[in-house]
Amino acid sequence: MEIKTKKIFTQKVSYDPKLDNIQETIKTPVKDQKFNEMVNRIGEKKLKTLLDR
Numbered sequence: 001m002e003i004k005t006k007k008i009f010t011q012k013v014s015y016d017p018k019l020d021n022i023q024e025t026i027k028t029p030v031k032d033q034k035f036n037e038m039v040n041r042i043g044e045k046k047l048k049t050l051l052d053r
Helices: 022-042 044-052
Strands: none
């Protein structure tokens, strides 16, 4: 009977305080980009008529 050993690795995790608010920093530009894509897809005139109601 042959025994196969699994490879074992260790990974050190360090905490970087600069990355505390990285989620908000990334989310905002992505939201803006998605909104701009939606505006371009719908068309500005149609969007203005929808918002004027």
